Amino acid sequence: MKSENDISEVLLPQNPQDERHNSTISPPSQESRATSAEDASQQPVLGHKGPDVDEASLALAFDQLNFYEEPLMAERMFLSLGVIIQKAVEGYDLDIDNQRIQDALSRADQSSRHGGREIEVLETIQTILDRLLLLGSDHFVEAATILANASRDESWRLPFGQSGLLALFLRIQATEGVEDRILIPCLRFIGNTCADTERAQHAFRMSGLCPALIELLQNPQFRAPDLLTYVYSLLDISSHQYDLAACPDNSIQTVVELLQVDDVEMDDLLLIVNTTSAFLHLDRFQQHFIENDLVDTLLEVIDRSSPAYQMNVAQASLPAVGRDPDEDTLSSVRSAVTQILSDLSATDAFAARYSIGSSLVDSLTRRLVSQQQQARICSCLMLGNLAQSDPVCLAMVSRLGLHDILLELLEDQSHPQVSYAALRFLRNLALPAENKPIIGTQRAVEIISRFWSVDVNPQIQHASVCLLKQLLNKSIGNVRWLLESLSPDPDSPAHEKTYLSLLLLLFGRTDDAATKFEIGRTVVTICRCISSASQGLPPESTTAIWHRLYGMHPNIAAPLAMMISQSRFPVLRSEGWFALALMARSREGSAAVSEVFQQLEIFSVLVSTITGQLATSNERSPTGSTGGSDSSSSGIDSSPQQLQEMKVKDRENALVLVNELLRHTGDNLSDIRRSVLEDLLRGPQSPEHAQELMTRSQSEERLV
Numbered sequence: 001m002k003s004e005n006d007i008s009e010v011l012l013p014q015n016p017q018d019e020r021h022n023s024t025i026s027p028p029s030q031e032s033r034a035t036s037a038e039d040a041s042q043q044p045v046l047g048h049k050g051p052d053v054d055e056a057s058l059a060l061a062f063d064q065l066n067f068y069e070e071p072l073m074a075e076r077m078f079l080s081l082g083v084i085i086q087k088a089v090e091g092y093d094l095d096i097d098n099q100r101i102q103d104a105l106s107r108a109d110q111s112s113r114h115g116g117r118e119i120e121v122l123e124t125i126q127t128i129l130d131r132l133l134l135l136g137s138d139h140f141v142e143a144a145t146i147l148a149n150a151s152r153d154e155s156w157r158l159p160f161g162q163s164g165l166l167a168l169f170l171r172i173q174a175t176e177g178v179e180d181r182i183l184i185p186c187l188r189f190i191g192n193t194c195a196d197t198e199r200a201q202h203a204f205r206m207s208g209l210c211p212a213l214i215e216l217l218q219n220p221q222f223r224a225p226d227l228l229t230y231v232y233s234l235l236d237i238s239s240h241q242y243d244l245a246a247c248p249d250n251s252i253q254t255v256v257e258l259l260q261v262d263d264v265e266m267d268d269l270l271l272i273v274n275t276t277s278a279f280l281h282l283d284r285f286q287q288h289f290i291e292n293d294l295v296d297t298l299l300e301v302i303d304r305s306s307p308a309y310q311m312n313v314a315q316a317s318l319p320a321v322g323r324d325p326d327e328d329t330l331s332s333v334r335s336a337v338t339q340i341l342s343d344l345s346a347t348d349a350f351a352a353r354y355s356i357g358s359s360l361v362d363s364l365t366r367r368l369v370s371q372q373q374q375a376r377i378c379s380c381l382m383l384g385n386l387a388q389s390d391p392v393c394l395a396m397v398s399r400l401g402l403h404d405i406l407l408e409l410l411e412d413q414s415h416p417q418v419s420y421a422a423l424r425f426l427r428n429l430a431l432p433a434e435n436k437p438i439i440g441t442q443r444a445v446e447i448i449s450r451f452w453s454v455d456v457n458p459q460i461q462h463a464s465v466c467l468l469k470q471l472l473n474k475s476i477g478n479v480r481w482l483l484e485s486l487s488p489d490p491d492s493p494a495h496e497k498t499y500l501s502l503l504l505l506l507f508g509r510t511d512d513a514a515t516k517f518e519i520g521r522t523v524v525t526i527c528r529c530i531s532s533a534s535q536g537l538p539p540e541s542t543t544a545i546w547h548r549l550y551g552m553h554p555n556i557a558a559p560l561a562m563m564i565s566q567s568r569f570p571v572l573r574s575e576g577w578f579a580l581a582l583m584a585r586s587r588e589g590s591a592a593v594s595e596v597f598q599q600l601e602i603f604s605v606l607v608s609t610i611t612g613q614l615a616t617s618n619e620r621s622p623t624g625s626t627g628g629s630d631s632s633s634s635g636i637d638s639s640p641q642q643l644q645e646m647k648v649k650d651r652e653n654a655l656v657l658v659n660e661l662l663r664h665t666g667d668n669l670s671d672i673r674r675s676v677l678e679d680l681l682r683g684p685q686s687p688e689h690a691q692e693l694m695t696r697s698q699s700e701e702r703l704v
Helices: 055-067 074-091 098-112 119-135 138-150 154-162 165-173 180-194 198-206 210-217 225-239 251-258 266-279 283-291 295-304 307-316 327-345 348-353 359-367 373-386 390-398 402-411 416-429 433-439 442-452 458-472 476-482 499-509 513-533 539-551 558-564 570-583 587-596 600-611 640-668 671-682 687-697
Strands: none
Touching (some): 074 098, 098 119, 119 138, 119 165, 138 180, 154 165, 154 180, 225 266, 251 266, 251 295, 266 295, 295 327, 295 359, 295 373, 327 373, 373 402, 390 402, 390 433, 402 416, 402 433, 402 442, 433 476, 442 458, 442 499, 458 476, 458 499, 458 513, 476 539, 499 513, 499 558, 513 539, 513 558, 558 570, 558 587, 558 600, 570 640, 600 640, 600 671
């Protein structure tokens, strides 16, 4: 039969999980792209293919593009279209009533001067353009260019969509073999009409133009800055909505190559990066990206978009990225690329391709000491995601010495994102037992403790505590470092404080529940580590460690009290009961535990855990039951059977705790509270008795 003092068989169900977490930085959520429920009118796709265009014709087409660069007033649009239609009638048999059309254009011209938008006239123009296209007439290019310029006026964008003109140009754009001189104005018209117009954007997405745009970009003759801007914008819109499965595997390579174009505007570069991200959400594009070693291209984008690079462009005669880009856009580009590479580096295909010793890993290692902040962040994330197995982590520490580089980064706290990424990476490296004593030096503990000051971001504080907990897990040497005095001078007040003292100060000061819980789990880890180490250490050595733990940290049990008094995370609650029972086995430990049970609400939790009777108004956590925690290791998703098993073990550990409290501190308890504990140990005889114990436990405001 199990002894009352035996907690070895009723330890927490399991040691807290040591699963690796990809060290990614979550970006701010982006607004979803709005779509409309209206579809563009569906008409037969035109399949005209004109004669091959030579370079002179292509140059002429671009000249026409530039000629009509200024936005046209509404009357110029209708009058200009009237002239073109008149010339077309003279050269072709269009089978139209030209006079009626000219009169309609004239009326539309007058109406537009007063804000009118004649949809029927635009529908007539759409019909005429259809016929001119089938005839291969140059007049189509002229009319399309006029409409493309007019589409720069926002007030015309919706009418262009309603009249069927947008649908016409979308069909042309999606048709294979269409001449560049026709595609140019079509592309401009689509780009302008879709700008800030939800219904037009929806029509564009439904047209399935993404493969056609990719094919267009693969044409070596199709290169002009003004034209490419429209392509980038349209590709960005379509790639985030259209089923990219229709695009060939090398589409991602085509898009990534656009990132290498000299003098590309930074706004355009951001569109290309967004498109790259959309493609890389699909496994086959990820595979093509990795197999063709395109990672370096994205890393170069981070370099080229850095403020330092932009400042040195002229002096170094290096290819610039746009003209005078603002820092907000530069930052958006760097962040977007970093997110892409972070996600990609967490895939199995990436880990299989880039092992320790590969040129990419060497490049990322060099970037850890780069002067560019984003380069350091990106390298921490990518290498941290590669550090998902013990062999890799061991090699990164023993062969590459990355832990020393990361500690250097953490000494400079002026860049919070760098610190956060480095802490997460170092936590992964600390998982193998062999790495803990190498990383966990006094210097490392001292550097980590700096993040517990008042003015540090809570996320970074949480990450620093997570790293510390990992270093302490099964490492008595690192526990000793945590218990070292802050000053070796016995006359200094800091000599009576340890690094653990600073951690407990953070617990009392922070409002972040996730950090509080992690500090509690750290205390559990310390207790478990000392208890396990006692089997291999001389008794006097273990006793000295326990003595230092309790003697210098009278509030050591406060984080555990928070853990047992919350109900959201069952595993965390069970961890708290285990550690409290373990601490109570010694007189010093019982004194520390007894201190937290002086609080009425915490004592009520003890009674309710053993009797199964819920406390009425005192079951709430002193700090609340909400907060962050990893549900995979906190039991939030546990099955009913697992939850019941945890309740049974919590009760067993609580009984051990009561027995130890009575044995070590019973003389210091009030008669009422001592009698309640004794009855709890004997076990309530009935539900009524259990309720009576709960009532008695709440009859005093404080144990005396």
